[in-house]
Amino acid sequence: ATWTGGDDLPTNPLACDGTAAAPVAKPYDGGEVTNQPDRKGKPIKVVDVPKLIGIGYFNATSKGIADAAKELGNVDAKTDGPTQANIDQQISFIDNYITSGVDGILFAANDPVAIAPVLKKALAAGINVVGYDANSEPNARQWFVNQAEFNGIAKSLVDNMAKEIGEDGSFAIVTSTFTTPNQARWISEMAAYQEKCHPKMKWLETVEAQEDNVLSFNQATTLINKHGADLKGIFGMTSVATPASAEAVTQAGQCGKVAVIGLATPNAMKPYVAKDCVKSVVLWNPVDLGYAAMYTLRAAADGDLKPGATSVKAGKLGELQVINGSEILLGAPYTFTKENINDFDF
Amino acid sequence: MTATLRSLLRHETILAILLVIVLAALATQSDRFFTTANLLNQGRLMTEVGLVALAMTFVIVTGGIDLSVGSILGLTAILLGVFWHNLGLPLPAAMVLAVLAGGIGGLINGLIITRFKVPPLIATLATLALYRGLAEGISQARSVRGYPEWFFVLGQGEVWGVPTQLWILGVLVIIAAVILGLTTFGRATYATGANETGARFSGIGVDRTKMLIYTASGLVAGVAGVIFVSRVSTTRSDMGTGLELDVITAVVLGGTSIFGGRGTIIGTVLGLILMQALKNGLALSGVKGDGTIVVIGLVLILAIVASNIFSRNGDG
Amino acid sequence: MQPILALDGVSKSFAGVHALKSVSFDVRPGEVHALMGENGAGKSTLIKVMAGVHAPDSGDIRVNGEVVRFASPREARAAGIATVYQELLLFPELSVAENIFLGHAPRTTMNALDWPKMRNEARRLLDDLDSHDLDVDARVGSLSVANRQRVEIAKALSQDARVLIMDEPTAALADADARRLMDVVRRLRDRGVAIVYVSHRMPEIFALATRVSVLRDGAYVGTSDIGDITEAELVSMMVGRPVDQLFPKANTEIGATVLELRNVGYRDEIENISLTLRAGEIVGIAGLIGSGRTELALTMFGITPATSGEILLDGKPIAITSPKQARDLGIAYVPEDRGLQGLIKSQTIRENLSLSLLDRISTASIINRAKESSLARELIKRFGIRARGPEQRVRQLSGGNQQKVVLAKWVATEPRVLIMDEPTRGIDVGAKAEIHALMSRLAGQGLAVLMISSELPEVLGMSDRVLVMNNGRIVAEFDRAHATPDSVGTAMMQTQTLAEVA
Amino acid sequence: MSMSAPAAARPAPPMRLLKRVAAYGQEFILLGAIAALFIVVGIISPRFFGANNISNIFAGNAYIAVAAIGMSLVIISGHIDVAVGSLIGVLATISGLLAVNGYPIWLAWLAPVLIGIVVNAGVGSLVAYLRIPSIVVTLGMLSILKGGLISVTAGAWITNLPEDYLIAQFRLLGVPSPVWFMVILTALVAFWMRYSSFGRTIYAIGGNVEAARVAGIQVERSTVIVFAIHGAFAGIAAVLFATQLQVIQSTVPPNLELTVITASVVGGVSILGGTGTVIGSTLAAILFAAIASSLIFLNVSAYWLRSVQGLLILITVLADMARRRRLR
């Protein structure tokens, strides 16, 4: 089945040769905090509400936030959120923290539109709001720390796959659910980029496996059994699906015959990379992402990061660039390989 | 007060006392808990669960259960978007049609249960998957957004300083309480749950009663779906996932017997408030989400244990 | 001879109800000791104390002279006491064989259940009870009440008990089956088993019992050898007063035809039923078990709507497709199984009494509670229901009083046709007389009454006309003058043979 | 004219066989459904018959089948457990933590079973002695276990599992060990349910508690034991679940309780208690795996996957209802 999903947003594939698209200068389109008290240099209380808690990825961002808070010294940060990626519960969590009176909110949105009203409420209550990982509508938060742009991730994934399975290879995708916004965007961008730059590659199908280890494994295994030698590569779209797909390939004895490329955290992938079953894992460093988000929030609270700024200082990460009006770019996605994967621990 | 009323109210009394204690305790933990603004806001957040819990009370009193409500909510949300955005219907018409579609979902549950005598748990377990699947299939994972401003009055606005949907919940609570407590239909509901054969042999339209109740359950889930969309400004096919567990917890906490024949709307409302107060109050007191879940689980078990012990002492 | 089982000053109360007040009772090997009393007198409670279901509040239980305490029914059973309970306690989803042997099934050498042996033994026990047609593999849930009763008895017999307690074992049986059962009881008695026997049927008591003991309101009244007492004396011991005549059939004026059935059938259960019911008339239906009498009633009441034929009310064709519709047409049905079909036992008397006439005590669907309560109080008084008040739960009433609630509930709908299925099953003589009197009175007021009963004397005593059913058909009709035990009985039997030949 | 009607009247030998078939009807329906699925899908896409695919279908849901064995016992005894998914999540995490923290492997395998027994004996005690409906207790347990697990682990994945701990990846005679577990446990329990007195006790309690009580069955104790056995199977399922991959997610697998309950009831276990077999629930678990696999093979748009699953459940249940009505 071909990909029909995602959202109605236009895709914007990057140039095949990797020349960066000229950044479009865009005026600040974030939201404004009303009646923000003077927080400059004062201790602040911050809550981080990720999409869900209890998965490796958000454990890592949460660690980055904690690291940054400790480094800054004047931030009291904690992470709390739903146990399932559920828009409604996430909203309730944020709402409760607004009532309890925090100074800053960090979030990774389960749904950009659904989360907007409650974030606007936070802004109206004088709370600094910064997103990371998954954006909301721009005017519902001040800043968004973008780990890597959708089209950048798409390019990185598809290029890596093409390198491993050849320009005429066939591949399939294992994703969480078709409704997860980030994954849906990535897949749309991947489709567009593959069409444009690797037109002979064949996209076999996309299967859903929720954020469930064993289900991902079963789905990937079935893909291998179904397509046999036709299947040259599997994309894992989540930090759950990628190791499970690698496991499926391993247990099917297809290492080296079926490539696994995907978004994943290094720790979960180390065994497969070590055994050469997986050659490249694409991801930014989620610890850095959380770290940058925390610094951005602090800067916004201090009044150092104002609309119109072109960069922000983020501790050990240095200066980060502002793009798209109100987004802060963490950097290009990172490709973990056998050579460097053991340098990371998250 | 008559003996029945007393015995019926026993669990509710315990619950009410428990609620007062919990509210007092939470108020001492955080001075932001017991404020009008917070309480009204909590009312807004619990409306969808509350609406569905009202219908679920009837369902459980008949000795049934409806696990498909969360999926119906998701399906109506999607249909609202599809009717309005893809089919170009006026939004009010789309709202009505979406709610009706929820009713049809409930009607199908009722048909499977009454015509084919499939136990409600199994029937709605199947439609739980079916309706969610339809929502996914119809939406093809697309969201519908960009609703006009007036539509958000329902889920985000206020009327006389009180969240709009809380008025709807309030009105429906009264209607449900009157129907279940005072009318012939309510009596038929209790009789059906206590002894279905006996009710049928007494000239009660048992199947009709059940059909109406399951249909109403679907309709109310549809209304909750529309309110939900208005509250969060978007439609997604995974809306309402897991709603059934919250709803059933509220109803059971409210003293409705899972075996049927016993339960009140007052109890359900108390159960609902207790649950929401715990979620909110604990969060405000600095307890994390997972800790709150644990507390709610414990309260559910302890409340039922307590009322069992008290009522057994009472009955002898 | 020393009693094998004896109770000494046993008391038991439930939430303030003194069900037993210092009762003494014993039974010896080789005798049938009948236990008598009105509904609610405490017979079943006494039995449950002997069977280890209830622990007595005070008093002693002795087995072979030694004081014992039964902590559970298992211990009583281990002491050789087997019980057939009044409310049949069977497992509907399990087979007949398994129901009989549950808890003491034969084992193979490997200690696994020996299914073939279990089935054979079950077959043997059922054959002993002359129940050759009862399949040992049948699911008990699919059996008729009478067959379930047989399973219960086979279950008790399977334990090789020294004491066999039977609580109204014949209540659900037709005469012929009851006689077969009595033969079995005699055989066991002659084998030296001690038997405690509860029944409301006087003839059985006089045919079977060696001694009889009477309880009244939970108190022990006395014991007598059966030869030393007359039926009238026994009745007045039970009731504490002389009882009105049984079968007080008043001659009433029979009016116009109210309900007429023409060639009515339902699937292959009943066929070609034609009958007329007239105002003021009591029509009795006799028949053996499974002859389709209940099926006919269910069809007339809309539970199993007719699949063929015509039904006319006041000469106008009608369709009865649901009980609700039947009720609205003025047809009432007092069902066979009062616990399941007649009552909502967990609800109060008030709620039960008003359930079939809710429309009449409500305005715009809102129930008028004052009206409901006064209606309940009035009916309790009118039908002499012995209860604390309208708010008492029906579950707590004795069988006879429960039956009166069912009757009251239906009479209160002011029906034109009253169908009664086994209206006095398990009812004591006092209550029975009251119900009979009531039936007469209702007919006198112009009701058309259709009475199904397995007690031939009741059918003959109460009916203006008697229909005999067999195999789902009406095979004979007698008017009061010609309905004698011989003629009706012969009709029942003859057709039975005919059916077997066919 | 239905075939079972004359059979009911006089069971001649061939009719008796038919009746047996009818009595085990749900198992035959499921077997038929599985066979039909295999044939249809296999014809359309021969790779469906690949040895790997068949073995994956059987192995993939084996832990669900094992959990459904315990669940079936609970449902047959007239109760239900909606917390089984959370329990499996907790037990899998405990098992993994033991394995990576240097405890003996056998302990990592055994501990979940023992803890499952203890926890569910507690649940069973609340149900049996305090007379709290099982759905209420387990609804509470669902929250407690799920919230508790996340509080304790914060969702940290367990990696670096020792190779010899991964029991679900072992093979015997070329067959994955989960399949052995599933088949052997199902057969053992099926046999035990039919030939042991405790097995029959479970049916008795579920069929009619009052009758069971007067038949001398210690209803309360038996209920606790049934729940404890269910806990043991949850423990085994958790170990199979935990060792299937080289990482353990240490969260509660979404909707697992619904899948397990669905396997039981689609397998023919009456939700009202008193009837059913574990063979049915195992077949149902296999059917689900076969459906999930088939849908991918048949190129059914994954968007419609869940509707198809829902419909199939409905059809199986309706077929069962029709059969039962004919049986009556």
Ligand SMILES: Nc1ncnc2c1ncn2[C@@H]1O[C@H](COP(=O)(O)OP(=O)(O)OP(=O)(O)O)[C@@H](O)[C@H]1O
């Ligand atoms: N479990 C119980 N709880 C409360 N009251 C009970 C219980 N069992 C019996 N009773 C009461 O005890 C009294 C005696 O009842 P019992 O069933 O022993 O009467 P019975 O003589 O067997 O009557 P019947 O002829 O109608 O069967 C009745 O008033 C009944 O309501």
Ligand SMILES: Nc1ncnc2c1ncn2[C@@H]1O[C@H](COP(=O)(O)OP(=O)(O)OP(=O)(O)O)[C@@H](O)[C@H]1O
């Ligand atoms: N195979 C069966 N499955 C379920 N119920 C049955 C079956 N056979 C009989 N019954 C029920 O048993 C009762 C008696 O059946 P039927 O109407 O055939 O006989 P009857 O003449 O009324 O006999 P009885 O003297 O037992 O009342 C009815 O309630 C009927 O529904």
Ligand SMILES: [Mg+2]
């Ligand atoms: Mg009795």
Ligand SMILES: [Mg+2]
């Ligand atoms: Mg009958």
